[in-house]
Amino acid sequence: MLLLALGVTAAVGVAETAHGQRAESSPQVAPADDAALVARGEYLAKTADCAGCHTAPKGGVPFAGGLGLASPFGTIVSSNITPDKEYGIGSYSYEDFARTLREGVARGGKHLYPAMPYPSYSKITDEDMRSLYAYFMQGVEPAHTQPPATRLPFPFNQRWVLVFWNLAFAPNGVYEPRNGRDAQWNRGAYLVQSVGHCGACHTPRGPAYEERAYTDSSGAYLTGGANDHWFAPNLTADPGSGLGRVSAEDIASFLRGGHGGGLVTFGSMVQVVEDSTQYMSDDDLNAIARYLKSLPAQQRSGAYEPNSRGAQQGVEAMRTGAVQRPGAGIFLSFCAKCHQTDGSGKPLRYPKLAGNPTVLASDPTSLMRLLVEGGSSPDTNGGPKREKMPAFATKLTSEEMAQVLTFVRSTWGNNAAPVTTRQVMSLREEIHK
Template identity: 65%
Template sequence: MSGRAGSAHADADPESDSNPVLIARGAYLAKAADCAGCHTAAPVPTQPGAVPKLTVPFAGGLGMSSPFGTIYSSNITPDPVNGIGRYSYDDFAQALRKGVAPGGKRLYPAMPFPSFAKIDDDDLHALYAYFMHGVKPVAAPAPPTHLPFPFSQRWALTFWDWAFVPDRRYELAPTHDAQWNRGAYLVQSLGHCGACHTPRGPAYEERGYDGDAHLYLTGGTNDHWFAPNLTGDPGSGLGRMSAQDIAAFLRHGHGAGLVTFGSMVQVIEDSTQYLSDDDLAAVTAYLKSLPAREPAGHYDGQSRAASQTAQALKAGDVERPGAGIFESYCARCHQQDGNGVAQKYPRLAGNPAVLAAQTTSLVRLLVEGGASPNTEDGPPPRKMPAFAGKLTDAEMAAVLTFIRSTWGNAAPPVTTREVGAIRSAIHK
């Protein structure tokens, strides 16, 4: 590593954009930044029952939900008409770091340019080389974004950028070692973890871009998924996970008996599974250094009540509200003791997502179901069925409340109103 946290490779000439070594480095950095995750539309069936029509990486068209309407990602292939093929390096840098496309067009903050502002020059050159010389041009326009007035007035984003975008590169923290700085750089810049895991304010701004901000990485809601707390909170955060568990989770989507879900599945499939062992170790070292903030929930797996509940379920005692629903629909995979099955089904006992103050993800998973990641070296993906047509709002609230108050879990109940509001928001 050189004097900058982002300069893990110093063997390429940043002025030679067709240098194969530089292009390969840019390809790695594009995975670290999960560019494909937003700039590749999801496959869709051409008709009911048909094989999904595949989409092309980086050609854009993915619709991202925001409080102001749907924002479509752009084509970032080097096509000169529909993509970024005519971008100079300076154009590219302005778009990534400041959210300004050629011609002064302001980008919506669904693009994480407040985080990308911290990317160092060497890495930005490598990314530019990759997108100009390592990506196939796609001559297809992405759908335009049409937001209602006044959000359609992009010129107003000038003031948003002025107020909320920190226009500075990542600076090494002299009180920490090289590994910590590398991890901080990856999390805060390329990884833009705060774009999902940091709560947003009334202007859709992230409530902080590094550990100096109290709310940084304490959890955030995006597109009706709650990205959990990444600080050291032992309830809903990473406090009870080891660095090795976190690294395994980022590599395969499984760690400490937990399994990833929702939009994080794609992040692992497209991005974090490809990080080097050194970079994963750096990321986990940084995350484990974050103090506990915004605590939620509590877990005591050694409590007498935890063992009594498991024994009662085994004995067929399902008198508690929600217990019978759990026994009928959930226990087969998640087990009567709530410990799940390693490398297959997640544990619910002590699961940080179960203990989170925000229940959006729990409800959405129960309504829609989901699937674990499909990674190169991880266990086979498993599916969770959807219960939208099997359980009423009241039944969902009852079983989630049971889960959040069983096996040593201690988190507030889920109300029927909460379930109904989330189902209405996702039209399920």
């Protein structure tokens, strides 16, 4: 429910290479004995989850590309970012590398599509950029593999248009610490806005696929975004669908192991936790949590009133089974075993539904997709074992799905808009299920 990586559809991680070109000068590689620089770069690469986009599914070679990423314009295939000199970035100088990440322009002048979060990477400091370069040149094994080419239909295959997109939408300049804020807050802001590129999923996009904001100076920043038929939720202090009722400690725990405050990761955020955030230091996770908790409530949606008379009556009715509302029977038959009749879930196993921000979100896409496809919690080092939610595509009709989701969004004190049969049918058609 946090940072759904684009995941919800993932952002293209680093670059598309200029295959076939020779380097004009030898790569400016950091000294081979500078293990600390390479180690720092590895940490940053995990923080950015570069492997999440640049590794093909089902056993692909790490960072060798080949993952197809959905976008409104068509499928964008991630590139090989290993130090292979023919198919990867082995011939990139440091300047080539930095320009690719900060400006979205690969070696040879090839413009990258904004599915790659280079507007966020533009904020990466020089020190961190050099660490990343050292890691990719010295710490990653070359993979002599050429991913399939990205082939978008006209006019989206006209990359020269991106010159004007960048002028209109892409920010520039490294992150500048905010005056009046302490070191922990600034560290969290830097990670969220730059390397972590959280806004790539959690900020709504405009008609040109631009993020509507890149910093907390705008009220649209991190208020939730739809990506590849998932909805990455609101990360501001909205007490309904946001983080207003989630503590900083629970946010850090959520990022560390996929569980926090009764919430559990789902969708592509599972991979983000497995490949990225579980490896981050406690200091950095706490800094991110501190920063997110400082964001004022924006784009309020839904409400949770567990102490209301109606909520208490509903809990008692569910406990006794004396509920006649549409969807109640379906919930008791298929959902209550894991999520409990009072919607409290089971700690470190199954998420709570009562007061869950994703349940209260204005956009129910993630709820619908989870019900259709099922899902699983993450498998992390030292974390709880993976739990799976079954798919209900063959067990429930679209009308029944709408009924049970509407029930969940209006019980135990939850107050969110109903889910319609048409919404469920539309999603199932789009994901072919």
